[in-house]
Amino acid sequence: MADTAVHTAAGHDDHHDDHHGGHYTSTGLSNNKLAMWLFLGSECLLFGGLISTYMLYRGRHTSNLGPDQVWDIPFTSASSFVLLMSSLTMVLAVTAAKRHDDRTTNVWLSITAILGSLFVAGQVYEFTTFYREGLGFTTSLFSSSFYTLTGFHGVHVTVGVILLLSVVGMIIRNRIPGDKAEVVELVGLYWHFVDIVWILIFTLVYLIPA
Amino acid sequence: MALIERPRTGDLTPAVATPEATYGAFRRPVESTGWKSWLFTIDHKKIGIMYGVTAMFFFLVGGLEALLIRAQLAGPNGTILSADKYNQMFTMHATTMVFLFVMPMAAAFGNYFVPLQIGARDVAFPRINAFSFWCFLAGAIFINTSWLLGGAADGGWFMYAPNSSVPFSPTNGIDFWGLGLQITGIASLTGAINLIVTVINMRAPGMTFMKMPIFTWMIFVVQFLLVFAIPVITVALFLLMFQRSFDATFFSVEAGADPLLWQHLFWIFGHPEVYILVLPSFGIVSEVLPVFSKKPLFGYPLVVFSGAAIGFVGWGVWAHHMFASGLGPISVAVFSVATMAIAIPTGVKIVNWVMTMWGGKLRYTVAMLFAIGLIVQFTIGGLSGVTHAVAPSDTQQTDTYYIVAHFHYVLFGGAILGIFAGLYYWWPKMFGRMLSEKIGMWNFWLMIIGLNMAFGPMHIIGLQGQPRRMYVWTEARAGEGFFNLGFWNLISSIGAFVLGFGVLLFFYNAWRTHFGKHKAPPAPLDPWDARSLEWLTTSPPKEVNFDRTPVVSHLDEFFHRKYEDRGEGDRHDFVQVATAEELLAIEEANADADIHLPSPSFWPILLAFSLPIMAYGVIYNIIMIAVGAGIALLAMYGWALEPATAPASDYDPPEDGGTDLELATNG
Amino acid sequence: MSTETENATTDDEIDFREADDHVDHWTDLQFVYLAIGLAIVTAIEVALSYMVDDLGALFLPLLLILMLIKFFSVVFYFMHLKFDNRWFSILFYMGLVLAVGVYIAALLTFQFFSA
Amino acid sequence: MTESSPLRSRLRTAALVGVGAVVLASCAQDAPQDTWDPAGSEAQRIHDLQWPIFMIAGIVGLIVMAVVAICVVKFKDRGQPIPEQSHGKAWLEYMFIALPAVLLAGIAVPTVATIIELNDTDDADCVINVTGQQWWWEYDYPIAGDGSICGYMPTGETGTIVTSGQMVIPTDAKVVIRGTSRDVIHSFWVPRLNGKRDMVPGGVHTWNFNANEPGIYAGQCAEFCGLSHANMRMEIVALDAADFQSWIDNQLEPYQPPEEGTLAAEGEAEFVAQCARCHQVDGLTDADGNLVVAHPEDQVYSGAAPNLTNLMTRNTFAGATWDLLVEDCRDEVWDAPADEFGPLYLEGVTDECLNETQLKQWLRNAPAMKPMYTDAELLEPTDGLVRGMPYLALSEDQIDKLVAYLLERK
Structure with a gap:
């Protein structure tokens, strides 16, 4: 009797997400996905605080080492473009994963990871350039808050790259217990969030003059 | 991740699956008794108890700190503590009570009872x-090791910049404080996400949100506050860490910094934090009062909404901690009015509690007394709160003992009395024996007398102009009249010791219940004639919680299973039709055939204790950061690759679970 | 975790079980179009940033609107939030709205402070 | 051991109060920082706003407690049947939302009005710059455009007035302080005259003071400011117009060196050698006749030490924590009726009244009396600059000379 019952529950879930066998939840939603969205909501407050700190301190710097003097907009635009495009490749990975096409999924995930690494590399290059121009972490309020904000974002991208590569590895070795598409989707949500944070940073920090 | 249940024939309750070595040299822990069963457990009840035990330990630590403070202030020019030690003492008293006692105590009850209450x-x-629990413990131990490593933090729990910068506080105390709170913050954040998802997703069939027990509701609201408040303090603590450890300039006035940035970030977190501390106790009291009044909670929906409203409005009032800091009249006026607004939902709660008692059939158990005590004491704290929502009046009261009186009535009279109500109410459920009601009475009355003796006079002391955080007060500013500071400081100190003694009685009571020759007999299944689902199982609950998943059709489901409405038309006439024992027998007879609980794991504890290693690294040696990070990485991969229960190959079709990778690596 | 009971779907549960919208299945090509659109918006943004002086008071609102368009395009479509269960929206927007509201209010008090 | 006797006397007081609280209340004074005893227009405004609110809060509290008490007595379980399982009555609920809302709206209106009034710092009669520093306050009287100081035209020679410990203001004048801090956040609070206002480094905060009557008004730094926060006090001294004029004139009088051959003259040399690196005495010259200028910024973190030019016109020292007057003289000044206060205060510290014991103790070892970060070696990892007055290893002989010298600084 118990058996039948569980199958009923599973059957109910099926129309919702075809890889959710036997997993009953009150809302029919995945625990992991709820947790991820909640985590992203929480991250809004984290980046909000860092962006606010930067907004408050953007104008407080020594004479010629302010934002308007050090930015290299064409370069940053290029790296922003790279990150934006990585969101596309991430989406393509997710749709491939939903089709259970492991190979294509892995290809797109790898490309996303490469684009992300490229962005991080660009940021490292940018930081070193600024540093050579004399803008150290402790130089001014502007520099402290700038490096902290973009540094936090950079760390998030780096963690994302590690996640992507881990998922690729786990898919190849078939070590993902349960629903692969959901894992890819979760990493995707995280990745897109990192992207939208950069959309804000790019406009608020780089494009609007201090 | 999730608990797995799949159709399978065979043994009835394989509470702990016995997995093989899943990979490499590591064999998965499988013990269900002994110390390993605690260290590697992932059972919410065991974790809840561990939270509780740790929190109560830190309650003693924080209490000891409080008594030292009061001993110092009993007379003028106290010499028990040096200025330096005193500053550390009040900083750590607040930090301990807030972060290491009340918050984890709410986590203890939340962990233990939310799953039980929602079936x-x-x-x-x-x-x-x-992981959340071990992380909390790791952070707590880390902060307190500062006592032995050059002194604890001495900047006050609010740690205002720039006094928290290295030139003004050269010891490592504040570094320990900041890094330790980051670690406990991770614990709170992951714990909060966990409980929110639990409440949203794991309610028993039929339990809609408006049929959810009120305690679960309040915990639910609190977890949202945590999820959104913790990142704000995280930002502040990171800025502080960069300032102190890496010479950043965030709070360096000479570089043009604005010290008010810290205050804003701190109080944007700090005010919701107040509700994080007090709402769980509101939830407990809202459970206890109906049970001992034999009536449902009056205006349940309104209590729910007012809880949510408090949580929401609590985000818009933080600057009332900064009325004296020169915000400008417009900001002050706005925040002043917003602060008054928060009194409305709070008042709603008090009215509903009183109305719950009105017309009831009141039984004065110790739990009930603590609940009534909360109503009275918290009302005093709430009303003194209104007096400093009025900003001009607050400029006289802020940073004086009047504020100390206010928030001790709110936090001791509110949060802690609620916690004790919960302890007495749920003790038989958690441990299968009842605490002595007789000692409990002494416990309650000594605490109430001590509380009012210790904190009541602080209203006078504060209005007579004695500021907070002073390691000595002087005869010259004490006055001579009825309201002289000397007399009331002494009364307050005596009260603190009475209160301390009252609290110790609880520990004696707990010990006596379980050990020694006056050991209590096993508790009846339903000693209080309770109303919610956690009583629909054995005491203490089985490892699987319920023999079969309950199906809910009422608010106060358990009550409605015991009592039947025999009234006609508008008349209600409830008659008891079943006892708890009979209900349990039905459940046991119809037990679910096949329940899988997730297996223990040692990755959570390993990951948690890698964090303080990194934190020590920030203070002492960068190599330790690398070592800690290495352990953390190992633990995360181990965790990600570990299935929730036994290896997937055991089952067919492959199970769903173990996808904690993202959270583990980001948390 | 799961349950075995047939009563798993009571009426109340249905409320929270809003079945997925089936319009959500965008094709890969649609996603590519959106990405191209976002790239174009970024290009416009960068172009605008060189015309600060010409645009005057229009500059800031224009840039912020473009930023929001990009932001919500990613959230709605790439992150799928527009088609997903409303629970996800509730959780995420709660954080987003709080962050925007609280931090703007805090920055405003600094404005008063310096004035 | 020193603790036991005040403790015992306190216990005796406790017993006494238990018997005759009312009698005591009627004849004795409340604490000098009583927030319910306004002595100026600002504090009066706050008081007028707060006492009705306290009353309302008290009444609401009593009602709640009474209802709880009624419940506890009336609805005790006496074997009555199970009460009706009622979930509430809507009209009652709404009433209990509306009632406090109306009450609070009634409080909100005067609150906002008072906030705006209190923050109006335009049209000052007198402006004083206040600077907080670990752990004392500096008061600097700027010279206005018309040459006046604090609204009064100085007679005779002019100079600047920089003082500490006691801020002297004219009565019945709108005194606006412009406050800041040199290190951490401090809070300026003299309860009988106004609420507190934080003094934040890097910014200037204004705040109003007005005293109706001559007298001394006690205050205390109210924002935790580090190690010796408890020992950072302030006093506002209000003088009527004539007395205030004399005070200004006295402060501006040129430096008078001690008579040759006296102990005080030897003290002057000691002062130049030991103290003048940090403490400024305006007009002081060294053996070669050069003006001695203090450079505390080389030694002290916050970059200043109290100006001692007119030390003995003040009644306190070391952050207003200790009195320069012995107890009897102190009480005489503090308790003086308003019309006698001015002249008494202007007398300053006389030979008989000098609290020599504590002043000498301070000179002997300041950090032992008031906890401060004064060990330059311990502070080496940060900056090596001290916060407060260090231990100077003075001999008793040197101390005697210094005290003799300081006693003439009026």
């Missing part, structure tokens, strides 16, 4: 749950 078998992410 679930565990929380949504049992391993993350274990």
Whole structure:
């Protein structure tokens, strides 16, 4: 009797997400996905605080080492473009994963990871350039808050790259217990969030003059 | 992640699956008794108890700090503590009570009872749950090691910049404080995400949100506050860490910094924090009062909404901690009015509690007394709160003992009395024996007398102009009249010791209940004639919680299973039709055939204790950061690759679970 | 975790079980179009940033609107939030709205402070 | 051991109060920082706003407690049947939302009005710059455009007035302080005259003071400011117009060196050698006749030490924590009726009244009396600059000379 019952529950879930066998939840939603969205909501407050700190301190710097003097907009635009495009490749990975096409999924995930690494590399290059121009972490309020904000974002991208590569590895070795598409989707949500944070940073920090 | 249940024939309750070595040299822990069963457990009940025990330990630590403070202030020019030690003492008293006692105590009750109240078998992410606890413990130990390593933090729990910068506080105390709170912050954040998902997703069939027990509701609201408040303090603490450890300039006035940035970030977190501390106790009291009044909670929906409203409006009032800091009249006026607005939902709660008692059939058990005590004491704290929502009046009261009196009535009279109500109410459920009601009475009355003696006079002391955080007060500013500071400081100190003694009685009571020759007999199944689902199981609950997943059709489901409405038309006439024992027998007879609980794991504890290693690294040696990070990485991969229960190959079709990777690596 | 009971779907549960919208299945090509659109918006943004002086008071609102368009395009479509269960929206927007509201209010008090 | 006797006397007081609280209340004074005893227009405004609110809060509290008490007595379980399982009555609920809302709206209106009034710092009669520093306050009287100081035209020679410990203001004048801090956040608070206002480094905060009557008004730094926060006090001294004029004139009088051959003259040399690196005495010259200028910024973190030019016109020292007057003289000044206060205060510290014991103790070892970060070696990892007055290893002989010298600084 118990058996039948569980199958009923599973059957109910099926129309919702075809890889959710036997997993009953009150809302029919995945625990992991709820947790991820909640985590992203929480991250809004984290980046909000860092962006606010930067907004408050953007104008407080020594004479010629302010934002308007050090930015290299064409370069940053290029790296922003790279990150934006990585969101596309991430989406393509997710749709491939939903089709259970492991190979294509892995290809797109790898490309996303490469684009992300490229962005991080660009940021490292940018930081070193600024540093050579004399803008150290402790130089001014502007520099402290700038490096902290973009540094936090950079760390998030780096963690994302590690996640992507881990998922690729786990898919190849078939070590993902349960629903692969959901894992890819979760990493995707995280990745897109990192992207939208950069959309804000790019406009608020780089494009609007201090 | 999730608990797995799949059709399978065979043994009835394989509470702990016995997995093989899943990979490499590591054999998965499988013990269900002994110390290993605690260290590697992912059972929400065991974790809840560990939270509780740790929190109560830190209650003693924080209490000892408080008594030292009061001993110092009993007379003028106290010499028990040096200025330096005193500053550390009040900083750590607040930090300990807030972060290491009340918050984890709420986590203890939340962990233990939320799954039980919603008819679930565990929380949504049992391993993350274990991680949260160990993380909290790791952070707590880390902060307190500062006592032995050059002195604890001495900047006050609010740690205002720039006094928290290295030139003004050259010891490592503040570094320990900041890094330790980051670690406990991770614990709170992961714990909060866990409980929110649990409440949203794991309610028993039929339990809609408006049929959810009020305690679960309040815990639910609190977890949202945590999820959104913790990142704000995280930002502040990171800025502080960069300032102190890496010479950043965030709070360096000479570089043009604005010290008010810290205050804003701190209080944007700090005010919701107040509700984080007090709402769980509101939830407990809202459970206890109906049970001992034999009536449902008056205006349940309104209590729910007012809880949510407090949580929401609590985000818009933080600057009332900064009325004296020169915000400008417009900001002050706005925040002043917003602060008054928060009195409305709070008042609603008090009215509803009183109305719950009105017309009831009141039984004065110790739990009930603590609940009534909360109504009275918290009302005093709430009303003194209104007096400093009025900003001009607050400029006289802020940073004086009047404020100390106010928030001790709110936090001791509110949060802690609620916690004790919960302890007495749920003790038989958690441990299967009842605490002595007789000692409990002494416990209650000594605490109430001590509380009012210790904190009541502080209203006078504060209005007579004695500021907070002073390691000595002087005869010259004490006055001579009825309201002289000397007399009331002494009364307050005596009260603190009475209060301390009252609290110790609880520990004696707990010990006596379980050990020694006056050991209490096993408790009846339903000693209080309770109303909610956690009583629909054995005491203490079985490892699987419920023999079968309950199906809910009422608010106060358990009550409605015991009592039947025999009234006609508008008349209600409830008659008891079943006892708890009979209900349990039905459940046991119809037990679910096949329940899988997730297996223990040692990754959570390993990951948690890698964090303080990194934190020590920030203070002392960068190599330790690398070592800690290495352990953390190892633990995360181990965790990600570890299935929730036994190896997937055991089952067919492959199970769903173990996808905690993202949370583990980001948390 | 799961349950075995047939009563798993009571009426109340249905409320929270809003079945997925089936319009959500965008094709890969649609996603590519959106990405191209976002790239174009970024290009416009960068172009605008060189015309600060010409645009005057229009500059800031224009840039912020473009930023929001990009932001919500990613959230709605790439992150799928527009088609997903409303629970996800509730959780995420709660954080987003709080962050925007609280931090703007805090920055405003600094404005008063310096004035 | 020193603790036991005040403790015992306190216990005796406790017993006494238990018997005759009312009698005591009627004849004795409340604490000098009583927030319910306004002595100026600002504090009066706050008081007028707060006492009705306290009353309302008190009444609401009593009602709640009474209802709880009624419940506890009336609805005790006496074997009555199970009460009706009622979930509430809507009209009652709404009433209990509306009632406090109306009450609070009634409080909100005067609150906002008072906030705006209190923050109006335009049209000052007198402006004083206040600077907080670990752990004392500096008061600097700027010279206005018309040459006046604090609204009064100085007679005779002019100079600047920089003082500490006691801020002297004219009565019945709108005194606006412009406050800041040199290190951490401090809070300026003299309860009988106004609420507190934080003094934040890097910014200037204004705040109003007005005293109706001559007298001394006690205050205390109210924002935790580090190690010796408890020992950072302030006093506002209000003088009527004539007395205030004399005070200004006295402060501006040129430096008078001690008579040759006296102990005080030897003290002057000691002062130049030991103290003048940090403490400024305006007009002081060294053996070669050069003006001695203090450079505390080389030694002290916050970059200043109290100006001692007119030390003995003040009644306190070391952050207003200790009195320069012995107890009897102190009480005489503090308790003086308003019309006698001015002249008494202007007398300053006389030979008989000098609290020599504590002043000498301070000179002997300041950090032992008031906890401060004064060990330059311990502070080496940060900056090596001290916060407060260090231990100077003075001999008793040197101390005697210094005290003799300081006693003439009026």
